[in-house]
Amino acid sequence: xxxxxxxxxxxxxxxxxxxxxxxxxxxxxxxxxxxxxxxxxxxxxxxxxxxxxxxxxxxxxxxxxxxxxxxxxxxxxxxxxxxxxxxxxxxxxxxxxxxxxxxxxxxxxxxxxxxxxxxxxxxxxxxxxxxxxxxxxxxxxxxxxxxxxxxxxxxxxxxxxxxxxxxxxxxx
Numbered sequence: 001x002x003x004x005x006x007x008x009x010x011x012x013x014x015x016x017x018x019x020x021x022x023x024x025x026x027x028x029x030x031x032x033x034x035x036x037x038x039x040x041x042x043x044x045x046x047x048x049x050x051x052x053x054x055x056x057x058x059x060x061x062x063x064x065x066x067x068x069x070x071x072x073x074x075x076x077x078x079x080x081x082x083x084x085x086x087x088x089x090x091x092x093x094x095x096x097x098x099x100x101x102x103x104x105x106x107x108x109x110x111x112x113x114x115x116x117x118x119x120x121x122x123x124x125x126x127x128x129x130x131x132x133x134x135x136x137x138x139x140x141x142x143x144x145x146x147x148x149x150x151x152x153x154x155x156x157x158x159x160x161x162x163x164x165x166x167x168x169x170x171x172x
Contacts, residue, residue: 028132036128067151
């Protein structure tokens with residue numbers, strides 16, 4: 001039993017499990033007719049589905065690119081003067097000037113903007129997968145793999161340089 005609060009009155013509705021299952025499929029479908037992210041983005045035939053798959057693949061590649069760009073920016077961050085303070089001087093970290101400098105610098109603002117773009121792309125891809133269309137899921141997985149293959153090699157290079165215990169035969 002589900003109830004809704006409408007103004008000052010409460011509406012009780014009997015909903016069966018069969019009725020609830022009609023709202024969302026419980027399996028992946030290979031159908032070309034699907035509404036993807038909003039009412040204006042519908043595919044009705046195979047060519048529109050292929051174009052939609054390509055678009056979502058590009059979004060997945062962009063998501064990986066933004067993720068790797070954020071990691072690269074974080075690794076290229078230089079330690080600032082206030083991070084090298086002695087224990088006795090740690091109270092200086094909480095001064096308003098230091099906090100303002102740390103929060104309102106260009107690197108932090110860029111990271112914030114890129115975080116917002118990454119989260120937006122993540123939610124768009126998640127909503128596309130929630131259509132339960134197998135073609136869209138496959139396109140997103142392939143796009144994510146391509147994006148990781150193209151953009152994450154710098155992360156792997158940084159890890160190889162940082163780990164001295166790595167065997168010499170494996171080093172590049």
